[in-house]
Amino acid sequence: MLEEVGVVMDKSTWSFSWMLATQGISFWINILMLIIILFWVLSIIWVAKDIMARSNRLSLQVLSVFLVTFFSPIVWLPIYRVIRPIGFMRDRLPWREAAVMNLVVCYNCGTLNPKEHECCLACGEALKIKCKQCGKDYPHSYGYCHFCGAPNID
Ligand SMILES: [Zn+2]
Numbered sequence: 583m584l585e586e587v588g589v590v591m592d593k594s595t596w597s598f599s600w601m602l603a604t605q606g607i608s609f610w611i612n613i614l615m616l617i618i619i620l621f622w623v624l625s626i627i628w629v630a631k632d633i634m635a636r637s638n639r640l641s642l643q644v645l646s647v648f649l650v651t652f653f654s655p656i657v658w659l660p661i662y663r664v665i666r667p668i669g670f671m672r673d674r675l676p677w678r679e680a681a682v683m684n685l686v687v688c689y690n691c692g693t694l695n696p697k698e699h700e701c702c703l704a705c706g707e708a709l710k711i712k713c714k715q716c717g718k719d720y721p722h723s724y725g726y727c728h729f730c731g732a733p734n735i736d
């Protein structure tokens with residue numbers, strides 16, 4: 583299989599229709615294998631990043647990455663999506679307590695900022711959004727607009 587791919591490269595014949603017409607089934611199996619390997623590797627990276635954003639329990643992180651690596655993304659990704667922790671860690675920050683202290687939590691990095699700040703002092707992310715109902719600005723991390731009570735659905 584690999585020799586055939588080598589021959590194609592030597593001839594430097596990269597016309598797609600030429601390849602379609604002249605290549606045997608083993609060439610296309612090689613291409614398919616490459617796509618599957620790429621999908622597999624990207625899935626492992628995605629699971630690793632996703633679980634680290636959702637949990638800081640090392641056992642859960644190692645188990646998730648181990649299972650996607652050895653049981654294939656096709657089998658594991660649907661199971662993973664069911665059993666992973668629902669929220670991201672940054673969303674479980676104590677924004678209610680912060681609001682009482684006149685602080686707001688940056689939605690992007692989790693840093694506590696004074697309520698009057700427009701942008702995060704640590705990452706520069708905008709801290710306020712415009713209410714769709716009353717048009718006033720309120721902190722992004724609030725569940726509801728504190729002027730009119732409209733839910734923060736963005
Ligand atoms: Zn920030």
Ligand SMILES: [Zn+2]
Nearest residue numbers: 713716727730
């Ligand atoms: Zn409002």
